[in-house]
Amino acid sequence: AKTEGKGTYRFFEASMGAQIRERRSIEHDLRSAIANNELSLAYQPQAQVDTGEVNGFEVLLRWNHPTRGSVSPALFIPIAEESGLILKIGEWVMREACREAASWKRPLSVAVNVSALQLTSDGFVEFVQAILEQTNLPAKRLEIEITETALIRDPNRALLSLQRLKEIGVNIAMDDFGTGYSSLSNLRAFPFDKIKIDRSFIQAVHANPQAAAIVRAVLGLGRGLGLPVIAEGVETSEELRFLGLEGCAEAQGYLFGRPAPIMEFMQLITDEFMV
Numbered sequence: 706a707k708t709e710g711k712g713t714y715r716f717f718e719a720s721m722g723a724q725i726r727e728r729r730s731i732e733h734d735l736r737s738a739i740a741n742n743e744l745s746l747a748y749q750p751q752a753q754v755d756t757g758e759v760n761g762f763e764v765l766l767r768w769n770h771p772t773r774g775s776v777s778p779a780l781f782i783p784i785a786e787e788s789g790l791i792l793k794i795g796e797w798v799m800r801e802a803c804r805e806a807a808s809w810k811r812p813l814s815v816a817v818n819v820s821a822l823q824l825t826s827d828g829f830v831e832f833v834q835a836i837l838e839q840t841n842l843p844a845k846r847l848e849i850e851i852t853e854t855a856l857i858r859d860p861n862r863a864l865l866s867l868q869r870l871k872e873i874g875v876n877i878a879m880d881d882f883g884t885g886y887s888s889l890s891n892l893r894a895f896p897f898d899k900i901k902i903d904r905s906f907i908q909a910v911h912a913n914p915q916a917a918a919i920v921r922a923v924l925g926l927g928r929g930l931g932l933p934v935i936a937e938g939v940e941t942s943e944e945l946r947f948l949g950l951e952g953c954a955e956a957q958g959y960l961f962g963r964p965a966p967i968m969e970f971m972q973l974i975t976d977e978f979m980v
């Protein structure tokens with residue numbers, strides 16, 4: 706039993722070592738990803754539920770690694786956050802997204818994910834303000850998506866940043882709503898303009914009484930607080946139909962379009978009368 710325990714321990718130690726090396730390697734390569742032009746932005750449409758009309762896009766970071774190929778943000782964003790690299794990367798995303806949106810012929814919104822470290826870092830609000838001025842993007846067309854975990858890190862600084870962003874006219878959406886520990890009190894304590902229902906509640910919502918009850922409750926909450934609600938991860942027409950019947954105004958998901966280079970949405974961002 707003793708040797709077995711030791712062997713198990715060694716195996717555990719070895720796989721931990723491999724995991725740590727893997728993280729270090731990703732962190733190392735991420736350091737030069739911007740300079741090497743390996744990062745790009747994918748855009749995913751956010752649409753009106755009743756008409757299908759596109760209101761704007763969420764920006765999602767993509768990393769095309771020279772040997773690993775496409776690396777999932779679910780893997781590299783946490784590493785970027787823990788290593789502090791998210792500050793540089795996040796600045797790059799914000800600048801690129803605002804520059805891109807400012808070039809569109811139609812005043813569609815652009816939603817950028819902002820992590821805890823960015824939101825509470827020194828000069829973040831000034832940085833956003835400077836980018837808006839440099840790119841000439843009206844603040845009301847920029848939305849930042851914040852998850853609850855971003856608020857927990859340093860609630861006082863997060864609140865201050867969000868209040869100041871709101872003052873300059875930037876919209877603030879609470880991302881992954883319903884998955885955090887205290888979504889309701891956070892909704893009251895922070896100046897959100899929009900609620901984004903997490904996709905885990907949207908999946909087969911029409912056929913799942915529990916998910917349906919939660920989505921109905923969130924929509925009621927939105928109505929009561931006067932906050933628009935957007936559903937993320939809408940993949941089927943059944944899900945969309947349910948959302949329409951329950952009065953959800955906006956949706957995003959593969960049904961409307963997968964995240965893709967902005968060129969694939971050319972007809973949406975150019976003036977149709979000019980083509």
Ligand code: C2E
Nearest residue numbers: 765766778779782798818819820938939940958959960964
């Ligand atoms: P998120 O903000 O919740 O983004 C939504 C995720 O759901 C994206 O995954 C998107 O590709 C995916 N998705 C969209 N529609 C559907 C659908 O209909 N079905 C399914 N199954 N999935 C759908 P992605 O692109 O892999 O990004 C993962 C996460 O990485 C994001 O979750 C966000 O938290 C983070 N992330 C991505 N880009 C950035 C960024 O620029 N900055 C920061 N801080 N985080 C980012």
Ligand code: CA
Nearest residue numbers: 763818850880
């Ligand atoms: Ca998001």
Ligand code: CA
Nearest residue numbers: 880881903937
């Ligand atoms: Ca989300």
Ligand code: CA
Nearest residue numbers: 880881903904
């Ligand atoms: Ca998410």
